Amino acid sequence: MTPAPLGVYVHWPYCSRICPYCDFNVVRDRGRSRQQAGLVRAILDDLRIQAALTGPRTLVSIFLGGGTPSLLDPSAAAEIIETARALWSPVDDLEVTLEANPTDAETSRFAAFADAGVNRLSLGLQSLDDDALRLLGRNHDAAASRRAAERAASIFPRLSIDMIYALPGQTVADWTSELREAISLGCEHVSPYQLTIEPGTAFHRAVGRGTLRPPPEDIAADLYETTQSILEAAGFEAYEVSNHARGPTARSRHNMVYWRGQDYVGVGPGAHGRLSLNGDRWATHAPAAIDDYIATVARGEGPSGRERLSLRERALERLLMGLRTLEGVRMSELAPLGIDDAAIAALDGLAGIANGRLIVTSSGRPVLDRIVRELAHGA
Numbered sequence: 494m495t496p497a498p499l500g501v502y503v504h505w506p507y508c509s510r511i512c513p514y515c516d517f518n519v520v521r522d523r524g525r526s527r528q529q530a531g532l533v534r535a536i537l538d539d540l541r542i543q544a545a546l547t548g549p550r551t552l553v554s555i556f557l558g559g560g561t562p563s564l565l566d567p568s569a570a571a572e573i574i575e576t577a578r579a580l581w582s583p584v585d586d587l588e589v590t591l592e593a594n595p596t597d598a599e600t601s602r603f604a605a606f607a608d609a610g611v612n613r614l615s616l617g618l619q620s621l622d623d624d625a626l627r628l629l630g631r632n633h634d635a636a637a638s639r640r641a642a643e644r645a646a647s648i649f650p651r652l653s654i655d656m657i658y659a660l661p662g663q664t665v666a667d668w669t670s671e672l673r674e675a676i677s678l679g680c681e682h683v684s685p686y687q688l689t690i691e692p693g694t695a696f697h698r699a700v701g702r703g704t705l706r707p708p709p710e711d712i713a714a715d716l717y718e719t720t721q722s723i724l725e726a727a728g729f730e731a732y733e734v735s736n737h738a739r740g741p742t743a744r745s746r747h748n749m750v751y752w753r754g755q756d757y758v759g760v761g762p763g764a765h766g767r768l769s770l771n772g773d774r775w776a777t778h779a780p781a782a783i784d785d786y787i788a789t790v791a792r793g794e795g796p797s798g799r800e801r802l803s804l805r806e807r808a809l810e811r812l813l814m815g816l817r818t819l820e821g822v823r824m825s826e827l828a829p830l831g832i833d834d835a836a837i838a839a840l841d842g843l844a845g846i847a848n849g850r851l852i853v854t855s856s857g858r859p860v861l862d863r864i865v866r867e868l869a870h871g872a
């Protein structure tokens with residue numbers, strides 16, 4: 494029997510500059526080369542510790558995320574990738590994704606990352622408009638973004654582009670031309686994210702002071718509809734709420750691991766994981782601070798935070814993750830929530846059952862949070 498599938502998430506927390514909208518676990522990269530070397534060693538040790546826990550598994554994906562893992566030394570990326578490949582059994586077409594920022598310095602290292610084993614680049618363009626990039630506090634302009642996308646498309650077999658929309662003052666016409674240009678840059682996958690004002694960020698404080706005004710709800714809804722129709726017309730299927738792929742082979746296999754409720758090992762500061770061990774499902778989480786993470790791994794503890802999920806928590810997670818996708822979630826996986834026909838009928842066409850799976854319709858997608866709340870609370 495083939496061992497159960499497994500994804501590996503590696504968190505590299507350093508960034509050249511902290512963007513004012515970002516609430517990920519990040520720190521400014523001030524060259525700390527000793528700490529960075531220590532972090533690479535801790536990540537490698539953590540992989541070994543967690544492999545001893547999981548036992549043999551079929552490795553389907555490695556995702557180097559952040560932060561800005563394109564700042565990582567490519568030889569360190571190669572060591573991490575090789576170590577994961579050696580610890581588990583990789584599938585022939587193992588997906589190895591690297592998140593990258595489109596500065597010229599990082600673009601010049603793309604070939605080295607491809608040699609290191611990266612075969613899919615997730616490029617954080619965010620915008621192709623210089624004013625918008627300035628507003629977002631990015632350290633690249635639109636010309637550098639274009640150069641990065643063109644080079645990435647010529648080097649990596651698979652290219653995904655991240656964009657942020659619903660910026661203050663953005664019109665449907667602005668966004669239409671940016672998105673059309675982005676999909677002409679040779680990508681097979683696009684993740685357009687609506688700008689979220691996260692508590693604790695500089696943008697949150699600016700909104701509080703009244704110096705930053707996100708677009709009103711009706712404009713944001715128009716921008717969402719525009720996104721869906723442009724991408725659909727260009728052959729990008731919305732296989733998940735914020736992810737569009739040119740056909741099933743272009744889907745992010747790594748994200749499918751999350752959305753299908755499969756197992757993944759999370760290594761690096763603040764990384765989360767989900768492991769099924771002896772019939773139980775565990776949520777793992779590493780310390781967020783870099784030095785705490787390194788010290789925890791050095792004590793041989795591996796994922797220091799480990800919680801066994803109850804059957805209800807497991808089903809809630811399946812609801813939350815599965816409903817994000819076009820394939821939905823098997824009703825049998827939701828049994829502990831006791832969702833009945835009446836609860837689904839009350840959603841008035843926002844979700845329905847097909848072939849034993851609960852699936853959110855296109856009209857339900859913009860109100861996904863509400864659907865999940867109603868199904869989870871009604872249960």
Ligand SMILES: C[S@@+](CC[C@H](N)C(=O)[O-])C[C@H]1O[C@@H](n2cnc3c(N)ncnc32)[C@H](O)[C@@H]1O
Pocket residue numbers: 514515516517559560561592593594616617618619655656657686687688689690691
């Ligand atoms: C963890 S970030 C890392 C990517 C890379 N460091 C970069 O900035 O391009 C992943 C993606 O999340 C999105 N993102 C981060 N914060 C966001 C926010 N507040 N609202 C919408 N999207 C956000 C961006 O599109 C970004 O590319």
Ligand code: SF4
Pocket residue numbers: 507508509510511512515516517519559560561594617
């Ligand atoms: S958006 Fe990317 S580059 Fe900016 S702070 Fe967040 S992770 Fe770092």
